[in-house]
Amino acid sequence: MNQYLRLALLATLPALAAGCTTTGARTPVDVTRYHLGQPLERTTVSVVPMSGMIDATPEFRAYADAVQAELNKLGYVPATSERPAGYIASVSFTRASRGTVQDRPPVSVGLGGGSFGGGRGGGFGLGGGLSFGIGKRKTNEILVSQLWVQLRRRAGESVIWEGRAETTGVGIKDNQPAATAQRLAAALFKDFPGESGITTTVK
Numbered sequence: 001m002n003q004y005l006r007l008a009l010l011a012t013l014p015a016l017a018a019g020c021t022t023t024g025a026r027t028p029v030d031v032t033r034y035h036l037g038q039p040l041e042r043t044t045v046s047v048v049p050m051s052g053m054i055d056a057t058p059e060f061r062a063y064a065d066a067v068q069a070e071l072n073k074l075g076y077v078p079a080t081s082e083r084p085a086g087y088i089a090s091v092s093f094t095r096a097s098r099g100t101v102q103d104r105p106p107v108s109v110g111l112g113g114g115s116f117g118g119g120r121g122g123g124f125g126l127g128g129g130l131s132f133g134i135g136k137r138k139t140n141e142i143l144v145s146q147l148w149v150q151l152r153r154r155a156g157e158s159v160i161w162e163g164r165a166e167t168t169g170v171g172i173k174d175n176q177p178a179a180t181a182q183r184l185a186a187a188l189f190k191d192f193p194g195e196s197g198i199t200t201t202v203k
Contacts, residue, residue, distance in 0.1 A: 045086065094148075
């Protein structure tokens with residue numbers, strides 16, 4: 001590499017590195033709910049796995065705890081042996097891969113349109129521009145996470161409300177089970193019981 005180009009590059013790197021951090025907004029949550037439009041009494045509730053789910057995994061516990069926390073805010077208290085459940089909240093969740101995406105290089109350098117003098121009339125110009133990345137690209141997995149909850153009366157087992165919430169996350173940071181569970185549960189129970197049969201987007 002020409003010594004003048006190398007010196008220009010070294011002088012440019014500190015400023016570029018200082019501004020190379022990127023900020024990414026979290027993707028919104030899509031929510032769909034169904035209910036009969038009847039008043040829902042605030043009573044005791046038991047949060048259980050939906051048929052086929054295993055309740056012993058840490059990830060299920062994260063989703064169950066998130067659902068219970070939102071129900072608590074709405075006035076539904078956990079059932080106990082002394083106070084049997086008035087409602088049963090069945091919880092299911094899924095997480096599916098939708099491929100991968102690559103980040104841009106940590107630092108991108110662009111040079112062009114300028115000239116550097118070499119002393120005594122010497123020098124050279126950079127015409128047309130030069131741009132290249134420095135550093136390795138990181139590959140992140142795209143994951144779609146979904147929470148599904150059915151609320152039914154303990155007596156009669158009839159479903160009186162159900163809802164699904166779904167969001168997409170990129171990479172490990174956006175797909176932490178506990179944080180994802182809390183986001184989905186908060187969106188699912190926002191403005192409970194919500195409009196029936198309508199899909200809304202919660203940012």
